[in-house]
Amino acid sequence: MSNFDALYSHWIAKQIAEEKNPRRREFLQKGLSRGTIDYLRWIWYPAIGNLDHLYPEYEVRDFNNGYRYLDLAYLPGNAKGCIEIQDYRSHARDIEASRFKDLCMKQSLLALDDWLFLPIAYLSIREDAGVCKQLTLSFVGKFLSVSMPSELNWAEAEALRFARRILRPFTPKELAAHLRLTEQYARRILRQLVGKQKLDIASGNQRYRTYKLPSTF
Numbered sequence: 139m140s141n142f143d144a145l146y147s148h149w150i151a152k153q154i155a156e157e158k159n160p161r162r163r164e165f166l167q168k169g170l171s172r173g174t175i176d177y178l179r180w181i182w183y184p185a186i187g188n189l190d191h192l193y194p195e196y197e198v199r200d201f202n203n204g205y206r207y208l209d210l211a212y213l214p215g216n217a218k219g220c221i222e223i224q225d226y227r228s229h230a231r232d233i234e235a236s237r238f239k240d241l242c243m244k245q246s247l248l249a250l251d252d253w254l255f256l257p258i259a260y261l262s263i264r265e266d267a268g269v270c271k272q273l274t275l276s277f278v279g280k281f282l283s284v285s286m287p288s289e290l291n292w293a294e295a296e297a298l299r300f301a302r303r304i305l306r307p308f309t310p311k312e313l314a315a316h317l318r319l320t321e322q323y324a325r326r327i328l329r330q331l332v333g334k335q336k337l338d339i340a341s342g343n344q345r346y347r348t349y350k351l352p353s354t355f
Contacts, residue, residue: 142183146175149189165195165207173223173260174209177270180263185271186278190214200247208248217281218253225260254280272351275302289334293317293327298336307340307348 150166157163174194183189196211212219248255256277262270279302290298300316301308314324328349331337340348 142179145183145189146178149192150194153194159197161205162195162197162207170194171209171223173225173263176260176263177210177221177223177258180267181258181270181274185274196220198248198251200243206244206247212278212281214281218251219256219277219281220248220253221256221258221277223260223263224257272302272305276305279303287336290336293319293323294331294334294336297324297327297331301337301349301351305351307350309348313349 150170154163154166157166178189178192182192191212191214193211193213194209196208196213198206198208200206208220209223210221212221245255245257254277256273258270258273279299287295296317297313300313310321310324310328313328314321317324317327319327328337332339332349335352337349338352340350342348
């Protein structure tokens with residue numbers, strides 16, 4: 139059994155055991171969707187390293203006093219994040235008009251209730267895993283500081299967090315402004331992160347102009 143399989147089994151069993159709501163408990167006992175499990179296995183766990191603060195099939199109320207269920211709710215502290223796995227067949231090509239309207243209403247209700255919404259296309263989990271991981275890190279970064287490798291000093295760790303938040307190539311000048319350090323010192327930090335294989339060079343040969351997260355992240 140892989141590390142993920144063991145962690146997932148413990149996590150879902152704990153969710154079921156602690157759930158007092160019979161409706162949600164029934165959903166959990168039926169098992170999560172293939173898209174949700176694949177997202178956890180191939181995107182969330184490799185990027186974040188744990189399943190903390192995640193609640194699958196999370197129940198919320200709507201304006202009509204009905205119930206809606208989120209694929210994954212992310213609830214660190216008092217913050218509210220929602221991750222929905224969008225399958226092409228059920229959410230795009232073959233979707234019925236009423237179902238499409240319901241999905242739009244669901245997203246509107248979440249936004250008005252101060253949820254941060256992150257839709258992930260199921261096809262992207264396999265075809266654009268690196269991008270999905272970067273989006274996930276940026277999503278989590280809205281709520282808390284993601285833990286960094288212990289070998290990084292504070293400036294390197296903050297530079298890496300900066301790279302994960304903006305999700306695009308950036309210049310030493312941008313990093314210097316963010317860290318409130320000189321551009322020369324920012325360049326030194328970036329060279330160190332490239333040497334540790336935490337960042338890649340996005341442009342420039344003899345003099346590097348922009349940096350980015352590794353494409354194989």
